[in-house]
Amino acid sequence: MRVTSEQRLDDGVVEREFTLGEIPGILWTPASVPAPLILLGHPGGLRKMYPRLVARARHSAAEGFAAATIELPGSGDRPRSAAAEEARADLRRALEAGEPVDDEIVDRLVLPLVDKAVPEWRAALDSLLSLPEIGGPVGYAGGVIAIGLRLAVVEPRISAALLFAGSFVPRTMFEEARQVTIPLQVLLQWDDEGNDRQLALDLFDAFGSKEKTLHANMGGHTGVPRFEGDAGNRFFARHLK
Template identity: 50%
Template structure:
């Protein structure tokens, strides 16, 4: 792990890093000592580790809950090079959208291919953060859409993850991995999602083997997740990432 820059503002320390050429960022409480629970944030398709919504969520988890937060760019996103397959996928999706055709199956297949690369990258990042002394507490995961496409197989494979907020994804390529997830899950569904069929999203929720799982279904389209779900995720992670963290305000 190589740390490339550090800034501090409004009580939040921000460290940029790379792990095996994978660019990432770590946010944590400024001037704090000791280990903090760590939340891994996975961005959605077409976004990146510093997408405004992701940064705002990271700052909120740091300042309201006392967590450390890490994000990395998924393959072909952010500061990572795009392959010919990435370009072909994007062009194909635009063509299908222009023709009014469904894109869900194509997105699910592409996300599964990205997840096969991203899961070991997240594990390498977690290894490096722990070795560097930045992640000694319990670990949570948050990611929707592409983030869930990566997060479900990651939670199935990685025993250090103890709780996950997931959603906005279909069961077709994820149900098998979901059946191996036993940690608490908060799952988000948009009732009028134009990208992910409602029945398939519900089937994915049903596939989780978690004894504790909660479904949050809200009206609206794929990108219309209500802002109040941020506060809900704060309470969820505070409940499951151990004692001694700040109670959300």
């Protein structure tokens, strides 16, 4: 892990850009360290996502959490995969035509992404947990929900997850969902037209966790209400402190 830039934001949060091999990432640490870490999931494209990610990181830092994220495979400046680009184009065509999205397209798009991204997040976790600023349990917050789901199953260092039910999940991963046992908070935008609400409810039902909470709100795909940021902080304060 190589730090490529460092700056102190006006609220005392230290922001470090880093690279992990070819993968760019960002780490935010609060004024008081060592701090428990929240991994910030996102749909890919760190530069485009930066304003929302830094806002989420600062909100978490106000509650005493560090936050970190890495670029997804095939997004931002990372090399594209021809197969993923083709699946993405097929998905876009189906959505634009108003057709139901074929399970086969979702499998082609999401499964290779999960298979590639999850080991990268785990490698990032190895590096991040070796830093003196990071201590205590780890949480995962955000989309891509299939990545969070797989991480919750395979990565024992993740103690709680706040998942955004706003993207496609391969049907084959419902079996994995039953293996999840960590506390979960699942966010669902009820009136998100690009999202399959019934699939999100079925997935929430499938999770094996004894403590799982669904928060459904209005406001469309990107309109998660501000108060959910506070609710997320309280969820992690219950489980990471």
